[in-house]
């Protein structure tokens with residue numbers, strides 16, 4: 424990994440590094456904890472801004488519109504799910520052709536901002552109604 428940027432004084436700032444780890448672990452944070460604990464109960468948890476009323480999925484700690492902290496978590500109607508966009512994976516990480524292509528969809532929820540990437544099955548297409556069939560992470564959806 425490297426990063427270069429011309430500083431204000433005209434000198435070139437540089438930082439070079441070698442990533443020697445194969446795996447990272449991140450904490451999910453307070454809002455992420457609400458979201459992932461919700462998944463354990465087969466619920467989609469979002470957060471609702473107290474100022475503008477926008478609901479974000481997955482739950483987040485700050486409203487991107489009002490720049491204020493959100494501490495109000497709400498359950499999202501998991502029956503109002505649709506496919507926003509999708510991609511198809513034909514090869515594994517090693518470049519070997521998969522026996523069956525894997526569909527990855529960005530799903531969104533009615534009256535909520537944001538979305539979730541998940542495995543998708545069925546007639547996957549933009550705008551199609553989807554049903555969450557597994558709340559284990561990553562989610563799995565069946566598209567009508």
Ligand SMILES: [Zn+2]
Nearest residue numbers: 472475486489
């Ligand atoms: Zn807001």
